[in-house]
Structures are given as C-alpha cells and as structure tokens.
Amino acid sequence: MYPDLLDRIDKNNRDWLKSWGCLVIQLPQAAICLNPDFAHYNGIFAIDCPKREAAPLMQELVEKIKTESGQRPTVWLDRYCKPASLPQILSELGFHLASISYTMYAEPTDVKGRPVADLSSFSIREVENPLELRRWIGVYCQAFGVANQTKETRRWGLAFRKQQLSFFAGVLKETDQPVVTGQLETTHQIGGLYSIGTNPTYRHQGFAFTMTAYLAIAASRFDLKDIYLIAESEDNERFFDRFGFREILQVQNWQQS
Structure with missing residues (x-):
C-alpha cells in the first residue's frame, strides 16, 4: 500500500510546487527544485545513487542550484533515499540537520x-x-x-x-x-x-x-x-494525530552551515 501511496503523494507534491512557479527537474539520480523567490524551496530530493558517487553528485547539484537560483539549497532525505550513508556524507560536506517534517495519511x-x-x-x-x-x-x-x-x-x-x-x-x-x-x-x-x-x-x-x-x-x-498533509513539527504531528492522521514518512531537511 505505502509505496503506491507515497508515489502518488510525491507526484501531488511536485504538482503543488509547480502550480506557483517552482521548476522541478528530474535527473537520473536525483530531483531538484528551483525557485529564486523562495530560498527554502531550492532543494535536492529523491536521491538514488551508488555510495561512491554520492559526494560528487551532491557537490555538483549544490553548485548547480547556487548558480541557477543564487541560493544555498536544502537537501530533503527520507528512508527511500540511497545510499543510507547520505547523512554522514552531507555532514562532511558542511550540511547540518535543520528540521524534520512528517507526511501524514488518513482516509x-x-x-x-x-x-x-x-x-x-x-x-x-x-x-x-x-x-x-x-x-x-x-x-x-x-x-x-x-x-x-x-x-x-x-x-x-x-x-x-x-x-x-x-x-x-x-x-x-x-x-x-x-x-x-x-x-x-x-x-x-x-x-x-x-x-x-x-x-x-x-x-x-x-x-x-x-x-x-x-x-x-x-x-x-x-x-x-486517501488524503495527506505534511506536518512541519512534532507539535503539528501530535495535533493532526488526534484527528485520524498517522505518520507514514519522515523527511529530514539538511541545510548548509
């Protein structure tokens, strides 16, 4: 159930971003979002690459987003991103874990x-x-x-x-x-x-x-x-949990120091 559900949520999220002017580009090993007006929406997500390629890929995409938007990008990691060592790799590249958001689902x-x-x-x-x-x-x-x-x-x-x-x-x-x-x-x-x-x-x-x-x-x-929402904090997650939503995915938001 969840892989299909998460795939539809991902497509819906991308449409939401595009609806107000974000440019979402799917690359072979990741996706990027560009918007010069809203710095926190310039980011890298859906990463799937071999471990040996992860660090150079991140460096390349970070520079690309800086060039295109003039902003430092966010990297959004969930449990489906590969390799599993991405948090350590990002730390070595000068990123820190800034926040966690929670995708929540209900009927x-x-x-x-x-x-x-x-x-x-x-x-x-x-x-x-x-x-x-x-x-x-x-x-x-x-x-x-x-x-x-x-x-x-x-x-x-x-x-x-x-x-x-x-x-x-x-x-x-x-x-x-x-x-x-x-x-x-x-x-x-x-x-x-x-x-x-x-x-x-x-x-x-x-x-x-x-x-x-x-x-x-x-x-x-x-x-x-099916319906879903994204809670931006643990307090929001607890609020929506009271009303029938349950967490199905955590997304880590990594930013450059």
Missing part, C-alpha cells in the same frame, strides 16, 4: 466525523476571485509569520490563475473576517491538504481542525479515498 472518513468548531458563528468558503484571494493571503501571512506579502501575492496569484489548486478560507460570520486558510490539491487520485493555518489571534478555538475536516469532506466529493 476522509477518519477525519470528517470528528468534532469541529462552533459553525453557528463560522463558515468555510472557497476563494473565487482576486479580492478574496488577497484577503486569504493576508491571513496566510499572519498564520505562518510571513513578512513579505508581495512575494506571497505573486506566488499564490500564479497558482490561483492556473486553477490547479483550490483555496479555502474560514470566515467569522458576524464580521466577515477570514481567520483560517487551507488548500486542496486533487491530482493523482489523492487529496493533498496544504497551508492550513490560523491567524494567531484566533488560535485554540478549533478553526484549524474545522478546516482540516472540511477539506477532508471536499476530497471525498472528488471520490478520493
């Missing part, structure tokens, strides 16, 4: 029946026009601590125009104030839940999980039997 029925926020004062809407998108981006920047809203406007404006990604906003009915964001990617027979975040002023009221449950229901309307 829509696992999530959509869980308790949600008080919907008498709260509703979720799909973003349908540029004005609503600007408001969505404002909440996204607040939720994720993003200072440069201009870049985010360019990034998500491109994805919105391509119509490859559905945007959703959770709105307080009394004030029409958006307070939580979410996205749904539905290619490759799987639903990817992205950008679930709440304005810090309105956290701990159930809005983020209500958005998660709503996206799970939306995924089931596309006749998708």
